[in-house]
Amino acid sequence: MDSVTTTDFSTPCSKNAQIDRIVFLAGWLLAALLWCIRPAWADTPEIEVAQLRLERTEEGLFLSANVRFDLPQLVADAAAKGIPLYFVAEAEVLRDRWYWYDQHIAGVTRYMRLAYQPLTRRWRLLVAPTPIANSGLGVSLGQSFEDLDEALGAVQRISRWRIADAAAIDNDARHSVDFRFRLDVSQLPRPFQLGVTGRTDWNLSVSRNLRLQTEAAK
Incomplete structure (x- = not known):
């Protein structure tokens, strides 16, 4: 019974970890995208x-x-x-x-x-x-x-x-x-x-x- 109870309580934690990873990856991709489009705001070198x-x-x-x-x-x-x-x-x-x-x-x-x-x-x-x-x-x-x-x-x-x-x-x-x-x-x-x-x-x-x-x- 203890093993069943443990499994039930670990499931939400696992889901939260997956969400954290998704949020992290999304933030990383957004930062990379902003870095790539930065030239649109930069001035052309003189x-x-x-x-x-x-x-x-x-x-x-x-x-x-x-x-x-x-x-x-x-x-x-x-x-x-x-x-x-x-x-x-x-x-x-x-x-x-x-x-x-x-x-x-x-x-x-x-x-x-x-x-x-x-x-x-x-x-x-x-x-x-x-x-x-x-x-x-x-x-x-x-x-x-x-x-x-x-x-x-x-x-x-x-x-x-x-x-x-x-x-x-x-x-x-x-x-x-x-x-x-x-x-x-x-x-x-x-x-x-x-x-x-x-x-x-x-x-x-x-x-x-x-x-x-x-x-x-x-």
């Missing part, structure tokens, strides 16, 4: 090309730029937890054509991977002309920095980047350069890409066009 300069020499056409932006807190937090950030800078040289679209003369791309290294507590920046694998292997230049601001400064500054051969520029034609810079979420780890899709915090991109001064104007 970014600008503060300086863009072209230099033409016998060695070719060189571009120098300074891109200004503050890394959104959500992105900075992810980077501090070990998620690598990928930046891409592109430059395209165009020749004017009045009768059709401008002609593509030359184009270059710079890939940058910025990652925090917990063991050394330093930030590692890799720069390469081709996409950088997660392993960081391949032909690339590497630099280490003490803090994130210092590392971002190196990402934002581009100095004398050779974007075209001297022979590619026609002295009798007009040319312009399209410069583009962005945070590339497509290179993030695959599981993480799903979480940042549609987030304005991660929408960091800017572009600018600059007319190349002709030799006659110089």
